[in-house]
Amino acid sequence: MIELTKLDGTTFYVNPHQIEYIECNPDTTLVMLSGKRLIVLEDYDTIFKKIVDYRRLIGAFKNEE
Numbered sequence: 001m002i003e004l005t006k007l008d009g010t011t012f013y014v015n016p017h018q019i020e021y022i023e024c025n026p027d028t029t030l031v032m033l034s035g036k037r038l039i040v041l042e043d044y045d046t047i048f049k050k051i052v053d054y055r056r057l058i059g060a061f062k063n064e065e
Contacts, residue, residue, distance in 0.1 A: 022044055
C-alpha cells in the first residue's frame with residue numbers, strides 16, 4: 001500500500017495494483033480499476049516514485065526481469 005493525501009489533508013492508503021491510470025488535470029486524479037476516482041495532493045512524479053518503492057519492497061520487480 002502507498003500513502004497518499006486527500007485534498008483536505010487527511011492521509012489514506014491505496015493498493016497501487018488497483019490503479020488503472022493517473023490523470024493530471026491540473027489536480028492529480030487516480031482512476032481505479034473499479035472506476036472510482038481519487039483526487040490527491042501528490043503530483044505524478046511523487047506517486048510514481050512511491051509505486052516503484054513499494055514494488056521494490058515487495059519484490060515485484062524480480063518477477064518482471
